[in-house]
Amino acid sequence: MKRLLVLFSFLCSLAMFSGCSKNADPGQIATQFFENVGKNKTEVAYNSTAFAFQAGLPQKSFDATMKSIGLMDNTPVCAWSKPVSMKDGDISLEGTVTAFAGVQVPVSMVLTREHGALCLLKLRTGATPSKFAKDTGNRFSLIGKGVAFNDAANQPLPSEKVLRQLIEDDLVLFNDALQRHSFAIFYNSVSYSWQQQLTLKQLQHAFQPFIDKKINLGKLRLLTPVFDVPPAIDPDGLLILVGHYPPQPSLTGTNEANPTGMFRVYFTMRYTYELPKWKLLGIDVQLTR
Numbered sequence: 001m002k003r004l005l006v007l008f009s010f011l012c013s014l015a016m017f018s019g020c021s022k023n024a025d026p027g028q029i030a031t032q033f034f035e036n037v038g039k040n041k042t043e044v045a046y047n048s049t050a051f052a053f054q055a056g057l058p059q060k061s062f063d064a065t066m067k068s069i070g071l072m073d074n075t076p077v078c079a080w081s082k083p084v085s086m087k088d089g090d091i092s093l094e095g096t097v098t099a100f101a102g103v104q105v106p107v108s109m110v111l112t113r114e115h116g117a118l119c120l121l122k123l124r125t126g127a128t129p130s131k132f133a134k135d136t137g138n139r140f141s142l143i144g145k146g147v148a149f150n151d152a153a154n155q156p157l158p159s160e161k162v163l164r165q166l167i168e169d170d171l172v173l174f175n176d177a178l179q180r181h182s183f184a185i186f187y188n189s190v191s192y193s194w195q196q197q198l199t200l201k202q203l204q205h206a207f208q209p210f211i212d213k214k215i216n217l218g219k220l221r222l223l224t225p226v227f228d229v230p231p232a233i234d235p236d237g238l239l240i241l242v243g244h245y246p247p248q249p250s251l252t253g254t255n256e257a258n259p260t261g262m263f264r265v266y267f268t269m270r271y272t273y274e275l276p277k278w279k280l281l282g283i284d285v286q287l288t289r
Contacts, residue, residue: 026093026111027080029118034076034097037066050112050119070099089113090121155273157233167225167241167269170280175217178210191272191279207285215287220245220265228266239271239278263287 024032036045042063046054066072080095093109110122158166170189177186187200227243234240247264270282 024118026083026091026109026118027078027095029111029120030080030093030095030107030109031076031078033120034071034078037071038074038076040072042066042072048120050114050121052112053119053121053123070103071097071105074099083111086110091118155233155237155278157231158239158278160231163231163241164225166271166278167243167267168221170269170283171217171220171267171285174207174283174285175220178207178215178217181211183207189280191274191281193272193274194279194281210285217265217285225267237273238281239273241267241269241271243267263289 033045033048036042036048043059045066046059046062077098078095080093084092086092089112091111093111095107096104097107099105108122108124109120111118112121113119173186173189177183183204184200187195187203223245225243225245227241229242231239231241244267245265264287266286266288268282268284269280271278272281273279
């Protein structure tokens, strides 16, 4: 959600009293942030973050996330590695925060400067620290918890035109991967959440039979997909699209098993909302004669 730009200076002035500082080092800023959360001063902690962080995450979702991972009602013990300067001038920080019941939560943070003061820009927590060298730009995502913390469940169902465009765009990338014999570009286009669940090698292996059979779905961009069930956002905030394309001659080329080249393409595609748009979380493509 975007906030009015007139709030920018006001929020930064608040941040200077609660975690954003011109003089404090990154570790001190990070520790102060989690100490405020532990004291249930989530509003103070939230206001200490950068404008872009708040634009990407409503405070209500922020509060729910902090509570769900046991960082509230707790005196945190923080341990940070040496801060690393990034190319754009931001600072990345890795470490752990001891949550409720003594559970250590790995944390990855990026701090940025607003009006000369360091502020929290990005935050990830999870089973293993994230490496921001592979950062996809999400303002906030909780590794292992899916989309609920991107406020995806509150996203409206896109229009049918937008849904069809999502399908077309991703199937074009999918087909390009088949023709290149490489899913590297396709893999980089999918959601951060999905990238945490499978590797490029696993994705390549899953669709290697399509490559081996020289499947070419290039003509799909000329066709209109048909939804077999109404598009919907499920209780977990996932956008589910299930349908097929009408059969067309030479859709995939002819071969001994299918001399006419007539195939019907069925698809199931799952999307998660990662600011600022829906991104692919899973794909299943099947061809039938």
